[in-house]
Amino acid sequence: MSTTLLLIQTLNGLQLGVLLFLIAAGLTLVFGVMDFINLAHGVQYMLGAYFLAAFAAATGSFALGLALTLAAALLCGVVLERLVLRHLYGRDHLDQVLATFGIILFLNEAVRALWGSAPLHVDIPEALSGAVRLMPGLLYPLYRLVLIGAGLGVALLLYVLVTHTRIGMRVRAGASDAAMVSALGVNVGRLFTLVFGFGAMLAGFAGALAAPILSVEPGMGDNILILAFVVVVIGGIGSVRGAFVAALLVGLVDTLGRSFSTSLMRLVMDSSAAAQAGPALASMLVYVLMALVLAVRPRGLFPASAG
Amino acid sequence: MTAPRPILQLQGLVKHYGRLRVSDDVWLDVAPGETHALIGPNGAGKTTLIGQIAGEIPSDSGRILLDGADVTVERPHRRVHRGLARSFQITRLIGGFSALENVALCAQALEGSSFRFLAPASRDAGLNAAAIAALAETGLAERADIPAGRLSHGEKRQLELAMALVARPKLMVLDEPMAGLGKAETQAMIAVLRRLAGQAAILLVEHDMHAVFALADRISVLVEGRIIASGPPDAIRADAAVRAAYLGEEV
Amino acid sequence: MSISARRSLLPLLLGAGFALVPVVTGGDVYTVNLAIRIMCLAIAAIGLDLILGYGRLVSFGHAAFFGAGAYAVGILSTHGFTSAPLLIGAAILAGAALALPIGAVSLRTRGVYFIMITLAFGQMLFFTATSLSAYGGDDGLSLPARATFLGTDPFGSPLSFHYVVLALLALVYLGGRAIVASRFGRVLRAGGEDERRVIAAGFPITAYRLVAFVIAGGIAGLAGGLYAEFTEFVSPAYLSWQRSGEFIVMVVLGGTGSLHGAVLGAAGVVLLEEWLAEFTEHWRLIFGPLLVLAALAGRDGLARLLGRGTR
Ligand SMILES: Nc1ncnc2c1ncn2[C@@H]1O[C@H](COP(=O)(O)OP(=O)(O)OP(=O)(O)O)[C@@H](O)[C@H]1O
Ligand SMILES: [Mg+2]
Numbered sequence: 001m002s003t004t005l006l007l008i009q010t011l012n013g014l015q016l017g018v019l020l021f022l023i024a025a026g027l028t029l030v031f032g033v034m035d036f037i038n039l040a041h042g043v044q045y046m047l048g049a050y051f052l053a054a055f056a057a058a059t060g061s062f063a064l065g066l067a068l069t070l071a072a073a074l075l076c077g078v079v080l081e082r083l084v085l086r087h088l089y090g091r092d093h094l095d096q097v098l099a100t101f102g103i104i105l106f107l108n109e110a111v112r113a114l115w116g117s118a119p120l121h122v123d124i125p126e127a128l129s130g131a132v133r134l135m136p137g138l139l140y141p142l143y144r145l146v147l148i149g150a151g152l153g154v155a156l157l158l159y160v161l162v163t164h165t166r167i168g169m170r171v172r173a174g175a176s177d178a179a180m181v182s183a184l185g186v187n188v189g190r191l192f193t194l195v196f197g198f199g200a201m202l203a204g205f206a207g208a209l210a211a212p213i214l215s216v217e218p219g220m221g222d223n224i225l226i227l228a229f230v231v232v233v234i235g236g237i238g239s240v241r242g243a244f245v246a247a248l249l250v251g252l253v254d255t256l257g258r259s260f261s262t263s264l265m266r267l268v269m270d271s272s273a274a275a276q277a278g279p280a281l282a283s284m285l286v287y288v289l290m291a292l293v294l295a296v297r298p299r300g301l302f303p304a305s306a307g
Numbered sequence: 308m309t310a311p312r313p314i315l316q317l318q319g320l321v322k323h324y325g326r327l328r329v330s331d332d333v334w335l336d337v338a339p340g341e342t343h344a345l346i347g348p349n350g351a352g353k354t355t356l357i358g359q360i361a362g363e364i365p366s367d368s369g370r371i372l373l374d375g376a377d378v379t380v381e382r383p384h385r386r387v388h389r390g391l392a393r394s395f396q397i398t399r400l401i402g403g404f405s406a407l408e409n410v411a412l413c414a415q416a417l418e419g420s421s422f423r424f425l426a427p428a429s430r431d432a433g434l435n436a437a438a439i440a441a442l443a444e445t446g447l448a449e450r451a452d453i454p455a456g457r458l459s460h461g462e463k464r465q466l467e468l469a470m471a472l473v474a475r476p477k478l479m480v481l482d483e484p485m486a487g488l489g490k491a492e493t494q495a496m497i498a499v500l501r502r503l504a505g506q507a508a509i510l511l512v513e514h515d516m517h518a519v520f521a522l523a524d525r526i527s528v529l530v531e532g533r534i535i536a537s538g539p540p541d542a543i544r545a546d547a548a549v550r551a552a553y554l555g556e557e558v
Numbered sequence: 559m560s561i562s563a564r565r566s567l568l569p570l571l572l573g574a575g576f577a578l579v580p581v582v583t584g585g586d587v588y589t590v591n592l593a594i595r596i597m598c599l600a601i602a603a604i605g606l607d608l609i610l611g612y613g614r615l616v617s618f619g620h621a622a623f624f625g626a627g628a629y630a631v632g633i634l635s636t637h638g639f640t641s642a643p644l645l646i647g648a649a650i651l652a653g654a655a656l657a658l659p660i661g662a663v664s665l666r667t668r669g670v671y672f673i674m675i676t677l678a679f680g681q682m683l684f685f686t687a688t689s690l691s692a693y694g695g696d697d698g699l700s701l702p703a704r705a706t707f708l709g710t711d712p713f714g715s716p717l718s719f720h721y722v723v724l725a726l727l728a729l730v731y732l733g734g735r736a737i738v739a740s741r742f743g744r745v746l747r748a749g750g751e752d753e754r755r756v757i758a759a760g761f762p763i764t765a766y767r768l769v770a771f772v773i774a775g776g777i778a779g780l781a782g783g784l785y786a787e788f789t790e791f792v793s794p795a796y797l798s799w800q801r802s803g804e805f806i807v808m809v810v811l812g813g814t815g816s817l818h819g820a821v822l823g824a825a826g827v828v829l830l831e832e833w834l835a836e837f838t839e840h841w842r843l844i845f846g847p848l849l850v851l852a853a854l855a856g857r858d859g860l861a862r863l864l865g866r867g868t869r
Binding site: 361363382383384387388393395399400401402403404408411412413415416417419420421422423424425426427428429431470474 | 736737739740741742743744745747748751752754755756757758759760761762763766769
């Protein structure tokens with residue numbers, strides 16, 4: 001395996017990690033603050049991608065499209081929270097599973113009914129097309145670098161928001177002890193709506209960023225949602241820092257595993273067997289990682305109550 | 308004459324919650340057959356100490372000996388099999404089970420295997436007989452078929468006790484069995500506990516001083532996680548430190 | 559009517575209903591096949607109800623064990639095995655064997671963690687199935703032949719398939735009832751209500767839950783194996799998390815913690831899907847909101863509609 005390939009795959013891994021973080025950040029706060037299992041978070045990611053496709057096409061501008069997408073994603077999150085989810089706080093997890101599963105079915109189907117089953121194509125914005133020469137012999141698409149940069153930027157912003165502002169403090173306190181926060185007289189209802197809408201916006205942002213490089217299709221949020229769950233479990237429920245570390249970890253392990261597992265397996269078995277076992281192993285890797293983390297730390301790498 | 312080996316020995320138990328030392332170097336013995344009351348103001352750390360004894364709450368340091376065996380790191384259900392039974396300060400019952408089935412559940416933990424999959428448990432005559440006997444001892448036999456969730460508060464406390472004693476434990480740790488009971492119910496509970504006193508050692512956490520002085524052979528006083536006094540009731544009643552720290556407003 | 563009479567009446571009616579389907583419809587293939595599909599899924603749903611309804615553990619990976627059973631049958635068939643007891647036995651074993659390690663890890667956790675982790679492990683097996691390139695990968699795998707038993711073809715005609723599955727469904731249902739009522743079941747049920755109390759009573763609750771989880775996995779494996787024989791086809795879609803979700807929906811709508819409810823739920827969901835699909839290909843636009851409403855209204859919706867307010 002060459003250094004160039006390793007570097008490229010590392011960047012690809014970072015890219016997946018960054019997307020996962022944007023999704024998992026909202027999820028982990030919703031879990032932590034509200035003890036709420038939200039399966040419908042993945043469809044927010046999908047909606048982000050579709051919104052961008054629609055708005056960019058309508059306005060003819062990626063930037064404008066992105067701005068509108070963020071607003072629409074936020075709106076969707078708030079509406080969903082007010083209309084349905086808010087009535088399920090404090091209820092049995094089973095009710096939450098049932099309702100959010102229903103929402104997934106509905107939104108996936110709605111997208112299919114509106115835009116069809118075929119994947120949509122979204123152009124990379126003109127200014128960000130082309131590639132950057134990172135090393136002699138190593139070209140990497142500019143858009144993907146920007147995506148990584150934007151993701152890291154948002155992560156930093158979120159970190160500052162959560163650790164250094166009053167509202168962030170409340171959210172963090174809520175993530176480790178919601179009852180306490182409400183006892184202190186904070187308007188928990190509004191806090192929840194805020195966290196929820198914000199989380200939906202982040203997921204929508206991730207979907208919008210991914211739209212030009214991944215296929216925009218119904219159900220695209222489903223698999224990434226489960227990866228985001230893995231991130232939340234590894235990072236520790238309620239911990240934004242944990243989500244960040246775990247997202248990068250999962251992104252890297254998954255991407256590097258997929259590209260190198262077959263060659264690694266060749267070291268211990270003949271190549272036709274390796275061609276079979278490699279992909280199977282690669283697809284299991286992140287889940288094995290999760291199992292290992294849980295075996296050692298059942299509450300994840302950064303349990304929220306420990307800060 | 309050597310004293311018999313204590314059924315329970317706590318040796319320097321410590322438990323922190325963050326910076327708060329909830330159990331602070333606790334030393335305590337309970338002799339076989341003894342009723343030992345543990346009293347102390349709200350938040351003194353009594354329930355936490357029970358949690359440590361039962362194994363629900365891991366101790367930061369110190370040792371717990373149950374019938375001579377070191378159980379400090381033993382898992383909670385193992386301690387039950389060594390003869391420890393506990394009741395909860397806030398009633399914990401299986402609300403959808405009848406009173407009888409609640410007690411039978413506890414009986415089946417100690418009698419035979421529970422990895423039996425086919426025979427209906429509700430027709431297990433051995434378990435039912437043991438459960439009925441325990442219910443009768445606490446005065447609840449007539450209510451055997453009522454779902455636990457529908458019993459009155461006083462009856463629930465009786466049921467908790469029946470669930471502890473059906474196991475024929477060597478040591479019962481009872482967390483405020485009189486909490487929330489009326490005068491008559493408290494008297495009845497005192498009578499039940501007095502009858503039980505011969506059969507098992509009891510570590511009794513209780514705020515009702517009347518009950519404590521009526522029942523206890525010895526009393527230990529826990530204040531801010533420390534045992535500040537320990538001795539027979541008369542000595543405790545007279546102890547100046549105890550009066551100052553705790554009993555002042557109550558006796 | 560007393561509760562207990564009603565409790566045994568409804569399952570009897572259900573059983574009689576299934577038994578009469580071929581008679582009443584004159585052996586209509588479409589209807590009989592629909593009934594077979596419902597019964598296969600109902601078997602899996604009964605397994606899930608053991609852990610979800612009685613143990614109150616929201617397992618979101620049930621389809622993985624269903625799929626494992628299906629793949630066991632599919633893979634063995636392609637290697638030329640046709641003995642029905644062997645194939646079905648392998649299906650049960652496959653489901654149970656996978657449930658053991660997955661349960662052992664997942665049961666270390668609680669609440670939302672448990673949901674997410676079972677979901678994740680289910681997804682892991684889904685991807686594993688897609689990477690089985692020797693057995694069709696993404697596209698799945700067709701069974702070369704149906705299983706045989708002592709020279710007969712139990713799965714050969716819809717009619718005999720129907721009654722074989724019905725017999726197995728009855729067996730699983732009665733077995734499930736025995737388990738729920740047994741000493742083991744009592745511990746499992748109590749643990750669903752109050753885990754701390756059960757531990758304080760002297761039970762290592764996780765061991766009981768693990769056994770229940772493995773039994774549920776084995777039952778799902780059985781269902782999956784039958785389903786593979788039914789469709790003569792297996793694919794990764796059998797293990798998809800949407801299918802796990804569907805199993806949960808069946809158990810919940812039928813009323814958790816009553817095994818015939820799981821059967822009722824399976825029938826309800828399949829029939830509702832069939833019915834809605836007649837109006838529009840986008841039937842999920844209706845089905846999804848129905849689930850939301852059921853959750854908002856409080857669960858056991860279908861159960862309450864049917865006037866069975868008891869557990
Ligand atoms: N899980 C916990 N985390 C942090 N602090 C705790 C926890 N459990 C108990 N505490 C604190 O430990 C102290 C002792 O609590 P504990 O319940 O043991 O007191 P107690 O003597 O049983 O009181 P009471 O008479 O009111 O039942 C209290 O200050 C309580 O707030
Ligand atoms: Mg207490």
